[in-house]
Amino acid sequence: MKALKNAAGAAHIKWKALIFKALPHLMFIALLLLISSPSLVELKVRGAFAAVAVMIELALLCNWRSRSAHDLVMMVFAFLIVWEVVTTKIPNPNKMLFPPPENVFAIYYTDWKKIISGIFSSLFLLAYGAGLAFVSGIVLGLTVGWHERLRQALFPVAKVISPIPPIIYTPYAVALLPSFKIASIFVIFSSIFWYLFLNMIISVATIDKKLLDSARSLNISPWGLMRHILFPYCLPGIFKTLPISMANAFMVLTAAEMIGATSGLGWFVKYYSDFSDFTRVVAGIVLIGLVVSVIGALLARLDKLVIRWR
Amino acid sequence: MIKLELKDVSLDYADGDAVFRALDRVSFAVARGEFVSLIGSSGCGKSTTLNILAGLKPPSSGQLLIDGLKSVGTGKNRGVVFQHYSLFPWLTARQNITLGLRQLGGQSSRELSAIAGRYLDRVGLTGFEDKYPYQLSGGMQQRVAIARVLALRPEILLMDEPFGAVDAKNKIILQDLLLELLDGDEDRKTVIFVTHDVNEAILLSDRVLFMRNKRIEEDIAIDLPRPRKREDIYNTKAFGIYYKKIMVKFYQAVKENIGDDVVL
Ligand SMILES: Nc1ncnc2c1ncn2[C@@H]1O[C@H](COP(=O)(O)OP(=O)(O)OP(=O)(O)O)[C@@H](O)[C@H]1O
Ligand SMILES: [Mg+2]
Numbered sequence: 001m002k003a004l005k006n007a008a009g010a011a012h013i014k015w016k017a018l019i020f021k022a023l024p025h026l027m028f029i030a031l032l033l034l035i036s037s038p039s040l041v042e043l044k045v046r047g048a049f050a051a052v053a054v055m056i057e058l059a060l061l062c063n064w065r066s067r068s069a070h071d072l073v074m075m076v077f078a079f080l081i082v083w084e085v086v087t088t089k090i091p092n093p094n095k096m097l098f099p100p101p102e103n104v105f106a107i108y109y110t111d112w113k114k115i116i117s118g119i120f121s122s123l124f125l126l127a128y129g130a131g132l133a134f135v136s137g138i139v140l141g142l143t144v145g146w147h148e149r150l151r152q153a154l155f156p157v158a159k160v161i162s163p164i165p166p167i168i169y170t171p172y173a174v175a176l177l178p179s180f181k182i183a184s185i186f187v188i189f190s191s192i193f194w195y196l197f198l199n200m201i202i203s204v205a206t207i208d209k210k211l212l213d214s215a216r217s218l219n220i221s222p223w224g225l226m227r228h229i230l231f232p233y234c235l236p237g238i239f240k241t242l243p244i245s246m247a248n249a250f251m252v253l254t255a256a257e258m259i260g261a262t263s264g265l266g267w268f269v270k271y272y273s274d275f276s277d278f279t280r281v282v283a284g285i286v287l288i289g290l291v292v293s294v295i296g297a298l299l300a301r302l303d304k305l306v307i308r309w310r
Numbered sequence: 311m312i313k314l315e316l317k318d319v320s321l322d323y324a325d326g327d328a329v330f331r332a333l334d335r336v337s338f339a340v341a342r343g344e345f346v347s348l349i350g351s352s353g354c355g356k357s358t359t360l361n362i363l364a365g366l367k368p369p370s371s372g373q374l375l376i377d378g379l380k381s382v383g384t385g386k387n388r389g390v391v392f393q394h395y396s397l398f399p400w401l402t403a404r405q406n407i408t409l410g411l412r413q414l415g416g417q418s419s420r421e422l423s424a425i426a427g428r429y430l431d432r433v434g435l436t437g438f439e440d441k442y443p444y445q446l447s448g449g450m451q452q453r454v455a456i457a458r459v460l461a462l463r464p465e466i467l468l469m470d471e472p473f474g475a476v477d478a479k480n481k482i483i484l485q486d487l488l489l490e491l492l493d494g495d496e497d498r499k500t501v502i503f504v505t506h507d508v509n510e511a512i513l514l515s516d517r518v519l520f521m522r523n524k525r526i527e528e529d530i531a532i533d534l535p536r537p538r539k540r541e542d543i544y545n546t547k548a549f550g551i552y553y554k555k556i557m558v559k560f561y562q563a564v565k566e567n568i569g570d571d572v573v574l
Pocket of ligand 2: 357
């Protein structure tokens with residue numbers, strides 16, 4: 001009798017787990033049903049939104065073992081369902097301010113040319129500015145951190161400049177510098193450089209004395225010391241600041257684009273805000289979120305790949 | 311022929327406004343090919359002496375002479391094993407060794423890699439060549455550090471408690487390896503070896519310098535024949551006499567209870 005009860009209990013728990021496991025898939029089906037059911041507002045294309053839902057579902061199916069993917073997809077679907085219901089199934093208080101997801105995702109289909117060129121122009125500036133900032137930040141940081149006298153002269157300068165948020169002087173840089181490209185590269189550069197430079201100086205100056213003695217006892221050359229000791233010693237710290245740096249850089253880039261550009265993701269959002277075309281504005285915001293997340297994920301992967309010594 | 315010599319060397323650290331003397335007018339000379347151990351209780355100045363010999367710390371006064379010439383800074387003629395393992399965490403065992411070898415120049419990286427593999431093999435770390443230090447135990451890391459310095463083949467070996475963190479079995483293996491390497495070399499290396507282990511000091515050394523309170527208190531010659539074999543040495547009467555002699559020095563230090571950092 002008791003055994004039977006226990007078995008029933010176990011079965012109950014199993015059922016619960018199974019339902020939980022199936023939940024995102026049930027939500028996916030619900031979302032598709034919602035998309036295909038009648039809407040209170042006029043929808044241009046429904047296919048793009050449905051395609052996005054299918055893509056998310058496929059991504060989950062590919063990672064069906066991962067608990068975090070399961071939870072994340074559940075949250076995304078919940079958000080999409082609420083969005084869909086609020087904007088299309090109940091009377092929408094302001095169709096312009098609350099665009100339905102069908103119309104937002106349709107933008108990626110109708111405006112794809114503008115969007116692709118926007119992504120490329122933003123990423124080009126980002127790569128340029130960030131690349132310059134990383135190379136010079138690392139080289140100068142190592143050199144200045146190592147030389148006592150240079151460090152004492154330049155450390156206070158870096159300490160004063162690095163906390164100034166570059167977004168503050170972005171409008172000024174755009175006005176001051178001869179072209180928008182140079183201005184945005186400059187602000188991206190400064191949003192990464194000073195913080196990195198300061199961090200490099202601190203970590204080089206505080207390197208474990210035992211490691212330095214060990215290196216010196218091997219009669220390592222000054223260049224070898226930089227390349228094989230100081231640089232790898234600082235590398236995990238660089239990776240630690242990387243996501244914040246990139247997010248900051250993206251912030252000032254989009255801000256600069258809103259002021260002075262004629263293409264790019266920030267420009268896209270700003271341009272359509274001026275026309276009160278909030279469908280495109282929301283599409284642009286979602287896209288920026290996606291691009292930043294993808295960059296972050298790639299950097300995290302690079303971190304794992306490079307830092308193998310924990 | 312004198313290989314290296316400390317002449318009246320002192321080292322002072324600034325301690326607020328006062329000075330703290332970490333080494334007090336130490337003088338000794340080491341002949342070429344000689345094996346000298348520094349022994350003494352904690353804080354008596356052994357590591358400090360070794361760091362000065364390595365050229366890592368300039369003495370506050372006095373001189374370090376190598377081959378009769380005043381020596382400043384580190385040099386390729388000396389190799390160091392530190393008390394605390396000092397491998398580079400971002401390099402594998404093999405890379406830790408080749409980094410040192412590369413500074414000597416003249417060989418391709420494949421050759422260096424092969425040399426590193428050979429020395430890792432000699433310290434019993436076959437199969438661990440491509441592991442990072444965090445994947446090795448403390449004793450294994452210390453063996454990599456020993457392999458690194460042996461691979462460099464310096465004229466002078468400076469070793470600070472190299473077997474301090476090694477288990478008894480591997481300690482025997484490494485001591486025997488060191489004896490074999492040194493005795494087998496017609497161009498014998500000069501070694502300065504810091505240890506807390508009295509047996510080890512007698513087994514390996516030609517001379518034991520007993521340090522106390524930042525000074526050298528006694529210079530004990532170990533007249534045992536070479537090449538040495540552990541089995542032969544341990545059973546000699548002389549071994550017992552040396553052992554007693556050194557232990558009496560420690561015993562006196564306890565009884566007089568002065569000087570060195572007192573451990574409670
Ligand atoms: N960087 C330093 N600054 C100030 N004092 C120091 C410093 N390094 C060592 N000392 C002091 O110098 C003295 C000698 O230290 P040393 O490291 O040579 O001792 P040791 O004989 O190697 O001891 P152990 O057997 O514990 O390793 C100690 O009293 C220690 O406190
Ligand atoms: Mg010591």
